Amino acid sequence: MKNYLDLTGKVAVVTGASSGLGRAYAKALAENGAKVAAMARRTERLEDLKKEIEAAGGECLPVTMDVTKESMVIDGVKKVVDHFGTIDILINNAGAIKVVPTVDLALADWQKVVDISLTGYFLMARECGKVMIKNNYGRVINTASMFGLIAGQHMPNLAYNATKGAVPNFTRSLAQEWAEYNITVNAIAPGMFPSEMMVMEDSTLALLKNRCPIGRPGNVEELLGQMLLFASEASSYTTGQTIAIDGGWTAV
Ligand SMILES: NC(=O)c1ccc[n+]([C@@H]2O[C@H](COP(=O)([O-])OP(=O)(O)OC[C@H]3O[C@@H](n4cnc5c(N)ncnc54)[C@H](OP(=O)(O)O)[C@@H]3O)[C@@H](O)[C@H]2O)c1
Numbered sequence: 001m002k003n004y005l006d007l008t009g010k011v012a013v014v015t016g017a018s019s020g021l022g023r024a025y026a027k028a029l030a031e032n033g034a035k036v037a038a039m040a041r042r043t044e045r046l047e048d049l050k051k052e053i054e055a056a057g058g059e060c061l062p063v064t065m066d067v068t069k070e071s072m073v074i075d076g077v078k079k080v081v082d083h084f085g086t087i088d089i090l091i092n093n094a095g096a097i098k099v100v101p102t103v104d105l106a107l108a109d110w111q112k113v114v115d116i117s118l119t120g121y122f123l124m125a126r127e128c129g130k131v132m133i134k135n136n137y138g139r140v141i142n143t144a145s146m147f148g149l150i151a152g153q154h155m156p157n158l159a160y161n162a163t164k165g166a167v168p169n170f171t172r173s174l175a176q177e178w179a180e181y182n183i184t185v186n187a188i189a190p191g192m193f194p195s196e197m198m199v200m201e202d203s204t205l206a207l208l209k210n211r212c213p214i215g216r217p218g219n220v221e222e223l224l225g226q227m228l229l230f231a232s233e234a235s236s237y238t239t240g241q242t243i244a245i246d247g248g249w250t251a252v
Pocket residue numbers: 015016017018019020021022039040041042043045065066067068093094095096116143144145146189190191192193194195196197198
């Protein structure tokens with residue numbers, strides 16, 4: 001078990017890899033030996049990530065795509081298989097948020113969040129799952145949120161909370177369906193981590209101090225160990241689980 005997080009020879013697909021958590025996940029997977037397909041809409045960001053991963057000795061295939069577009073998902077996954085030969089790990093991570101009182105939430109904004117956070121996860125899982133089932137091996141890791149486990153009191157966020165609330169049962173359902181193919185499906189529910197989506201304003205830091213036992217935002221590095229654990233052999237008997245990494249917020 002000495003090198004139990006080693007992913008040498010594995011191929012990982014990360015959505016939302018152009019910034020924030022996804023970018024950190026892609027780099028950590030590459031650092032641990034995986035070949036990484038980095039997906040998002042902003043090509044330039046993905047090219048920068050590729051350069052960084054290659055400079056550190058890793059392999060990265062940037063795939064520009066929108067996870068809400070079925071044809072782009074199908075083409076993107078095919079591109080990965082054509083390039084790397086297979087897919088072992090999927091990190092479903094692309095996401096969007098719309099903070100607005102529910103009475104002012106436009107249907108188009110609701111739909112956008114549902115399309116990215118739920119339909120996108122489904123399309124990516126379906127297409128990568130076809131490859132994993134053929135290989136009789138796979139690791140799927142879905143990004144949920146602590147705001148899929150609790151409502152939160154500080155911002156009106158209905159579309160986000162509802163879609164993130166669906167991720168744990170999406171995870172359980174897929175875990176049950178694909179267990180016979182040696183595919184595990186788990187989820188990480190982060191608390192608050194600085195990113196383009198989660199800007200740390202003074203009010204956010206004050207809220208964390210009051211509400212979160214650890215009393216500060218998470219550093220993205222504090223998600224990587226769990227992600228690698230779910231991605232590796234070490235968690236071969238763990239499936240259908242959602243773990244909150246939130247400084248203890250949802251524990252109290
Ligand atoms: N930061 C936190 O505190 C926190 C907490 C809990 C959960 N999360 C979740 O973590 C995930 C990553 O969020 P983040 O905080 O890292 O935010 P972020 O920096 O805004 O990243 C969001 C990523 O999703 C991609 N994306 C958005 N729409 C897309 C689409 N239609 N197709 C493909 N890619 C798309 C974006 O890339 P492009 O714009 O280039 O497409 C970007 O790479 C999300 O699922 C989020 O809900 C974050």
